[in-house]
Amino acid sequence: MLTAMYLLSPILTVVVAILIPTVVLVMYYYQRRSSSAYRDSRDLLTDINSVMSESIQGMSLIQLMGQEQRFSERFASLTDLHFSTEVKIVKINGIFLRPLIDLLSGMALLSLAAIFGWTGSEVIGVGVLYAFISYLGRVTEPLIELMQRLSLLQQAIMAGERLFELMDAKAHEYGDDDRALASGDIAINSLHFSYDGKTKVLNDINVEVKEGEFLALVGHTGSGKSTLASLLMGFYPVQTGEIALGGRALSSFTQRALRSGIAMVQQDPHVLSDTFRENVTLGRQVSDEQVWEALERVDLADYVNQLPSKLETPIGVGEIALSAGQKQLLALARVLVEKPKILILDEATANIDSGTEERVQKALAALRQSMTIVVIAHRLSTIADADHIMVLHHGNVEEQGNHQALLAQKGRYWQMYQLQQTRAHLEEIEHACAESDQSSVTSSSLTE
Numbered sequence: 001m002l003t004a005m006y007l008l009s010p011i012l013t014v015v016v017a018i019l020i021p022t023v024v025l026v027m028y029y030y031q032r033r034s035s036s037a038y039r040d041s042r043d044l045l046t047d048i049n050s051v052m053s054e055s056i057q058g059m060s061l062i063q064l065m066g067q068e069q070r071f072s073e074r075f076a077s078l079t080d081l082h083f084s085t086e087v088k089i090v091k092i093n094g095i096f097l098r099p100l101i102d103l104l105s106g107m108a109l110l111s112l113a114a115i116f117g118w119t120g121s122e123v124i125g126v127g128v129l130y131a132f133i134s135y136l137g138r139v140t141e142p143l144i145e146l147m148q149r150l151s152l153l154q155q156a157i158m159a160g161e162r163l164f165e166l167m168d169a170k171a172h173e174y175g176d177d178d179r180a181l182a183s184g185d186i187a188i189n190s191l192h193f194s195y196d197g198k199t200k201v202l203n204d205i206n207v208e209v210k211e212g213e214f215l216a217l218v219g220h221t222g223s224g225k226s227t228l229a230s231l232l233m234g235f236y237p238v239q240t241g242e243i244a245l246g247g248r249a250l251s252s253f254t255q256r257a258l259r260s261g262i263a264m265v266q267q268d269p270h271v272l273s274d275t276f277r278e279n280v281t282l283g284r285q286v287s288d289e290q291v292w293e294a295l296e297r298v299d300l301a302d303y304v305n306q307l308p309s310k311l312e313t314p315i316g317v318g319e320i321a322l323s324a325g326q327k328q329l330l331a332l333a334r335v336l337v338e339k340p341k342i343l344i345l346d347e348a349t350a351n352i353d354s355g356t357e358e359r360v361q362k363a364l365a366a367l368r369q370s371m372t373i374v375v376i377a378h379r380l381s382t383i384a385d386a387d388h389i390m391v392l393h394h395g396n397v398e399e400q401g402n403h404q405a406l407l408a409q410k411g412r413y414w415q416m417y418q419l420q421q422t423r424a425h426l427e428e429i430e431h432a433c434a435e436s437d438q439s440s441v442t443s444s445s446l447t448e
C-alpha cells in the first residue's frame with residue numbers, strides 16, 4: 001500500500017507514514033498499561049477460586065467456628081476487586097484499541113484533505129485523493145486488527161506465565177533399574193533430611209531391617225516419623241546419606257519397580273469419587289476374587305456386601321461417605337490386593353475400634369512372613385512384638401531395640417509406655433466405677 005501511495009504522491013505518503021510509528025508507540029504504551037491489569041485480574045481469579053474451593057471443602061469447619069460471615073465477606077471483597085480490575089481493563093481497551101487508531105487515521109485523513117486544499121488541485125488530482133483515502137483504510141484496518149489481537153496475546157501471555165511456572169518445575173527423578181524388588185531388606189545409612197534446606201527434620205538415621213521383620217517407629221508428634229516413611233517411599237529425593245531396599249539404592253529403581261515393591265497406608269487416605277471396586281484396584285489388573293479376599297482381610301467385606309450394588313457402589317461423593325476408620329480399612333485393602341515386599345503403615349489403625357483392629361492385626365501377622373512391615377504407631381501396645389523399635393525425638397534416633405530391651409533402658413520409650421499403661425489402668429478403674437455406680441442406681445431404684 002505504501003509503495004502504491006508513494007508512486008502516486010510522495011508528500012501525502014509522508015503524512016500517512018507518520019501514522020505507523022505513532023501506532024507502534026501506542027501499542028507499546030498499551031502493552032505496558034494492560035499487562036499489569038491482566039496479571040492482577042488473573043491473580044484475583046486464582047484467589048477467588050481457592051477461597052471458593054476452600055469454603056466448600058472446609059464447610060463443616062467454617063460452620064463449626066461460625067466463620068460464614070468472614071468467609072463471605074472475604075469472597076465478596078475479592079470479587080469486587082476482580083470486578084474493578086476488569087472494568088479497568090475494559091477502559092484501557094476502550095481507549096487504546098479501536099478508538100485511538102480511528103482517531104489517528106481520522107487525523108491523517110484531515111491532514112490529507114488540508115494538504116490537498118492548500119496545494120491546490122493542479123498538484124494532486126481528486127482521483128489521487130480518493131485513492132489515498134481508500135488506501136489509508138487498508139493500512140489502518142490491519143493495524144486495528146493487530147491491536148485487538150494484542151489484547152488476546154496479552155491475556156495468553158499472563159496465563160502462560162503461570163502455567164510455565166508449573167510446567168518448568170523439576171520432575172521427580174527415578175532410576176532406570178526396572179527389576180522387581182528382590183527382598184524386603186531395608187538399610188538406612190547416615191540419613192539426614194530437611195524440607196526447606198534450613199530446618200533439620202531427620203538427623204543421622206541408621207537402621208537395618210531384614211526381610212520379614214517388623215520395624216516400629218515411635219515418637220512424639222512432629223518427630224519425623226511420617227517424613228522417614230515418605231523417604232522410604234521415594235516421595236522426596238534423599239539429600240544426604242543413603243537408603244537401600246533389597247540391597248539396591250532407592251534412587252536406582254524405576255517408578256514402576258518401586259511402587260510395586262513398596263506400599264504405604266497413609267495417615268489420611270484419599271477416597272476417589274468412583275466405585276468401591278475402583279477405589280480398591282486403582283486401575284490395576286486385579287480380579288474380583290482378589291478384591292474380596294483383601295476386603296475380607298481388613299474386615300470390610302460385610303460392609304460392602306450390604307451396600308446397594310456391592311462393589312459397583314459409587315463412594316466418595318453422594319449418599320455413601322466412608323467413616324475415618326472405613327477409609328483406613330479401604331487404604332489397607334488397596335495395598336493388600338497386590339502384595340508388596342515392604343508395607344508401611346502410618347497410623348493406619350488409629351481410627352479403628354479395638355475389635356476390628358485386632359482382626360486387622362491378625363491379618364497383618366499372617367502376612368508378616370512374606371513381607372517387611374514398618375509401622376508408625378502412637379499406641380505402644382500395637383507394636384510391643386516388633387523386632388526393632390526406633391524412638392525418634394526431634395528427628396534424632398534416641399533409642400532403638402526391641403520392646404524388652406527398651407523397657408530395661410528406662411529411657412523415653414519406658415516413660416511413654418508407663419504413661420500409656422497408667423492411662424489405660426485409670427480408664428479401666430473409671431470404667432469399673434461407672435459400672436458399679438450404675439448397678440447401685442438400678443438396684444436402689446428397684447428397691448424404691
Ligand SMILES: Nc1ncnc2c1ncn2[C@@H]1O[C@H](COP(=O)(O)OP(=O)(O)OP(=O)(O)O)[C@@H](O)[C@H]1O
Pocket residue numbers: 195196201219220221222223224225226227228267
Ligand atoms: N511437606 C512438608 N513440608 C515442610 N515441612 C514439613 C512437611 N511435612 C512435615 N514437615 C515438618 O517436618 C516435621 C516432621 O513431620 P512429620 O510429619 O514427619 O512428623 P510425625 O512424626 O509423622 O508426626 P505425627 O505423629 O503428628 O504424624 C514437622 O516439624 C513438620 O512441621
Ligand SMILES: [Mg+2]
Pocket residue numbers: 225226227267346
Ligand atoms: Mg505423621
